[in-house]
Amino acid sequence: xxxxxxxxxxxxxxxxxxxxxxxxxxxxxxxxxxxxxxxxxxxxxxxxxxxxxxxxxxxxxxxxxxxxxxxxxxxxxxxxxxxxxxxxxxxxxxxxxxxxxxxxxxxxxxxxxxxxxxxxxxxxxxxxxxxxxxxxxxxxxxxxxxxxxxxxxxxxxxxxxxxxxxxxxxxxxxxxxxxxxxxxxxxxxxxxxxxxxxxxxxxxxxxxxxxxx
Amino acid sequence: xxxxxxxxxxxxxxxxxxxxxxxxxxxxxxxxxxxxxxxxxxxxxxxxxxxxxxxxxxxxxxxxxxxxxxxxxxxxxxxxxxxxxxxxxxxxxxxxxxxxxxxxxxxxxxxxxxxxxxxxxxxxxxxxxxxxxxxxxxxxxxxxxxxxxxxxxxxxxxxxxxxxxxxxxxxxxxxxxxxxxxxxxxxxxxxxxxxxxxxxxxxxxxxxxxxxxxxxxxxxxxxxxxxxxxxxxxxxxxxxxxxxxxxxxxxxxxxxxxxxxxxxxxxxxxxxxxxxxxxxxxxxxxxxxxxxxxxxxxxxxxxxxxxxxxxxxxxxxxxxxxxxxxxxxxxxxxxxxxxxxxxxxxxxxxxxxxxxxxxxxxxxxxxxxxxxxxxxxxxxxxxxxxxxxxxxxxxxxxxxxxxxxxxxxxxxxxxxxxxxxxxxxxxxxxxxxxxxxxxxxxxxxxxxxxxxxxx
Numbered sequence: 258x259x260x261x262x263x264x265x266x267x268x269x270x271x272x273x274x275x276x277x278x279x280x281x282x283x284x285x286x287x288x289x290x291x292x293x294x295x296x297x298x299x300x301x302x303x304x305x306x307x308x309x310x311x312x313x314x315x316x317x318x319x320x321x322x323x324x325x326x327x328x329x330x331x332x333x334x335x336x337x338x339x340x341x342x343x344x345x346x347x348x349x350x351x352x353x354x355x356x357x358x359x360x361x362x363x364x365x366x367x368x369x370x371x372x373x374x375x376x377x378x379x380x381x382x383x384x385x386x387x388x389x390x391x392x393x394x395x396x397x398x399x400x401x402x403x404x405x406x407x408x409x410x411x412x413x414x415x416x417x418x419x420x421x422x423x424x425x426x427x428x429x430x431x432x433x434x435x436x437x438x439x440x441x442x443x444x445x446x447x448x449x450x451x452x453x454x455x456x457x458x459x460x461x462x463x464x465x466x467x468x469x470x
Numbered sequence: 471x472x473x474x475x476x477x478x479x480x481x482x483x484x485x486x487x488x489x490x491x492x493x494x495x496x497x498x499x500x501x502x503x504x505x506x507x508x509x510x511x512x513x514x515x516x517x518x519x520x521x522x523x524x525x526x527x528x529x530x531x532x533x534x535x536x537x538x539x540x541x542x543x544x545x546x547x548x549x550x551x552x553x554x555x556x557x558x559x560x561x562x563x564x565x566x567x568x569x570x571x572x573x574x575x576x577x578x579x580x581x582x583x584x585x586x587x588x589x590x591x592x593x594x595x596x597x598x599x600x601x602x603x604x605x606x607x608x609x610x611x612x613x614x615x616x617x618x619x620x621x622x623x624x625x626x627x628x629x630x631x632x633x634x635x636x637x638x639x640x641x642x643x644x645x646x647x648x649x650x651x652x653x654x655x656x657x658x659x660x661x662x663x664x665x666x667x668x669x670x671x672x673x674x675x676x677x678x679x680x681x682x683x684x685x686x687x688x689x690x691x692x693x694x695x696x697x698x699x700x701x702x703x704x705x706x707x708x709x710x711x712x713x714x715x716x717x718x719x720x721x722x723x724x725x726x727x728x729x730x731x732x733x734x735x736x737x738x739x740x741x742x743x744x745x746x747x748x749x750x751x752x753x754x755x756x757x758x759x760x761x762x763x764x765x766x767x768x769x770x771x772x773x774x775x776x777x778x779x780x781x782x783x784x785x786x787x788x789x790x791x792x793x794x795x796x797x798x799x800x801x802x803x804x805x806x807x808x809x810x811x812x813x814x815x816x817x818x819x820x821x822x823x824x825x826x827x828x829x830x831x832x833x834x835x836x837x838x839x840x841x842x843x844x845x846x847x848x849x850x851x852x853x854x855x856x857x858x859x860x861x862x863x864x865x866x867x868x869x870x871x872x873x874x875x876x877x878x879x880x881x882x883x884x885x886x887x888x889x890x891x892x893x894x895x896x897x898x899x900x901x902x903x904x905x906x907x908x909x910x911x912x913x914x915x916x917x918x919x920x921x922x923x924x925x
Contacts, residue, residue, distance in 0.1 A: 449616045460570040460627030
């Protein structure tokens with residue numbers, strides 16, 4: 258009987274442990290490679306130096322023209338705006354459409370669209386409404402056609418990175434949806450696993466002999 | 471006392487049916503339901519922690535907050551605290567106890583203040599949900615589950631039986647109260663137990679554990695802490711245990727040992743129902759703006775806390791006021807009246823809770839299917855409506871439930887008045903009747919206003 262129980266329980270325990278441990282190996286979403294879009298013949302690539310996370314993020318923008326030549330002397334401004342969850346789906350779809358005009362993405366994903374707000378539980382509406390757009394000017398980097406800067410992300414969630422380019426007097430805009438998972442998420446999970454393992458170890462150590470029979 | 475005796479033996483025991491008895495005495499019960507529930511819970515956890523970050527797309531969120539949370543009060547109404555027998559946290563507790571459990575006695579402070587701790591945790595979790603968006607954030611829901619898991623691991627490691635479920639689980643407090651409205655009662659047969667000296671139902675036997683929730687069926691007068699796990703049915707050598715059907719809410723008509731903390735919780739739950747409804751109304755934005763102007767801060771934590779406190783204070787104060795009026799007629803103190811009649815609100819709590827969550831279940835129910843299909847790569851367009859029923863029908867059902875809740879609470883208040891103050895019946899009853907009318911009116915008013923969806 259005990260063997261049967263062990264046979265049933267052991268795999269379940271292993272699955273439980275895996276369910277808790279596997280998340281530790283999960284990485285934050287959307288950071289290891291860049292994003293790329295084309296606007297008016299210019300190819301714009303957004304690259305995060307590391308996985309996007311809450312706090313300071315080093316970003317690089319590479320701009321190439323239709324002849325694949327790096328574009329110098331461009332003015333590049335990056336605006337980060339949070340979006341509500343309902344918008345995220347549209348944004349993701351927009352990114353998957355290569356021929357989607359980039360300007361439209363940025364224009365439609367601006368925060369504060371009350372029409373979709375009703376789809377979310379309204380408890381946080383006021384917070385969402387208070388989200389503010391933040392802009393930074395990128396400076397030319399060492400590589401030709403590359404611009405870099407530091408982007409501050411305030412919190413986890415869905416964001417739109419709008420990049421406003423001015424090349425030879427021509428103003429363009431592209432938008433990239435971004436999902437930021439907490440950099441501390443894995444830490445939180447690791448903390449839970451650690452605490453629970455510690456509890457179990459202490460329990461085993463303190464277990465009275467009579468109780469272990 | 472007569473009522474008590476009647477409660478213990480009333481009705482025909484379901485265990486007289488040999489199939490039901492065999493099932494409940496079998497080693498498959500409740501495991502056959504318990505283990506699949508645990509597996510489902512693990513899937514939910516996996517989704518919450520690793521699945522889509524948007525609640526809208528997360529199967530774990532849909533199963534937890536659109537299916538499980540709305541259904542749970544309905545389960546309490548029909549099956550009492552049966553959920554607690556199959557709850558994955560309880561299963562985890564038992565597993566851990568089996569392998570590393572120290573089985574130490576329950577600390578005295580938990581026995582003494584357990585329900586107050588549960589009250590506080592329940593309020594804290596509701597507050598956290600609104601301020602930090604636990605329901606809307608799958609990972610936040612996951613963290614809540616992991617926090618509960620840690621509590622269960624700790625409790626199961628060191629303390630005996632299901633200490634966590636009895637003295638710490640926030641849902642346990644809610645279910646304890648709601649289970650009193652339940653239609654199933656487990657009791658012993660007093661004549662048989664009178665001569666029993668082994669108390670196997672409480673202590674257990676070599677094959678079957680004792681009552682996990684520390685109940686002694688011989689003296690049980692309430693189903694608040696019975697999860698119908700059937701341990702006592704299996705272990706009693708004298709076939710004393712009875713499982714009977716009873717009218718819903720009957721247990722509230724006479725509570726032998728009313729406790730202030732349980733009465734307080736029932737009033738607090740009503741406040742929580744208020745606040746859950748208020749924050750889903752379109753007018754909530756205007757209320758927030760007004761609060762921001764008055765307080766001079768845009769901090770949602772501050773404005774919500776104020777709203778939450780007021781929402782909870784309303785039913786607590788109204789119950790206190792009714793108790794003050796009743797005191798003038800029946801001579802009992804406000805606290806005594808408050809404690810005794812707080813239980814009558816439970817029926818309206820259950821009705822309000824179900825009515826509120828009916829909206830999620832019926833207006834967002836298809837999201838369970840959509841997110842489930844997405845799991846297997848069959849994505850449904852975001853244009854698809856998650857509604858199972860139209861708002862008109864849902865509102866009709868909500869009003870019907872509130873009507874039943876009102877009748878149930880009113881009748882419970884009447885029966886409590888009759889049992890405790892038969893000579894001053896109307897003087898005692900009328901203030902509480904007014905209270906029930908007022909609470910029902912507030913609920914109806916909140917349900918009349920349009921609500922937003924969660925998913």
